[in-house]
Amino acid sequence: MKVIPTRVHGVLDYLVGIFLIAAPWLLGFAGNGAETWVPVILGIGAILYSLMTNYELGASKMLSMRTHLNMDLLSGAFLAISPWLFGFNEYVYLPHLLLGIMEIGVALLTDPVPAHATNNSVLTDRQHRHAH
Numbered sequence: 001m002k003v004i005p006t007r008v009h010g011v012l013d014y015l016v017g018i019f020l021i022a023a024p025w026l027l028g029f030a031g032n033g034a035e036t037w038v039p040v041i042l043g044i045g046a047i048l049y050s051l052m053t054n055y056e057l058g059a060s061k062m063l064s065m066r067t068h069l070n071m072d073l074l075s076g077a078f079l080a081i082s083p084w085l086f087g088f089n090e091y092v093y094l095p096h097l098l099l100g101i102m103e104i105g106v107a108l109l110t111d112p113v114p115a116h117a118t119n120n121s122v123l124t125d126r127q128h129r130h131a132h
Contacts, residue, residue: 002111006065009110010050010057017047020079020099027095034086039096042075055114065114069107076103 004012020043024030053068054061063071078085080100083093 004110006055006114010055012106013046013050017043023095029092033088035088035092038082042079065112069110069112072103072107076100
């Protein structure tokens with residue numbers, strides 16, 4: 001069941017991207033290692049690929065929404081396993097795990113068809129019917 005529209009997903013993309021960048025300092029686990037740089041890099045990446053996504057909040061529209069959602073799934077999985085992958089789980093793991101699971105959940109619940117694509121196809125169908 002795809003209950004999150006792409007416009008809402010877009011807002012979440014930018015908010016979560018900013019939060020991931022700030023999380024190490026906001027949540028008190030900032031350091032010089034992967035515990036800090038994994039969320040920061042993934043947050044920057046999320047903002048960049050969101051700007052390139054073909055949805056309501058994208059700027060250049062080079063990536064399809066399906067590609068974007070697949071990138072969200074990979075990013076979420078990577079974030080969730082990063083404490084064990086990079087060995088900082090003894091220091092901190094819960095923010096990475098929970099934010100990663102949240103990112104996966106949002107990707108799975110998002111409608112992959114942007115509203116503007118649906119509106120364009122409705123207009124095209126109406127125009128097509130009137131032409132015949």
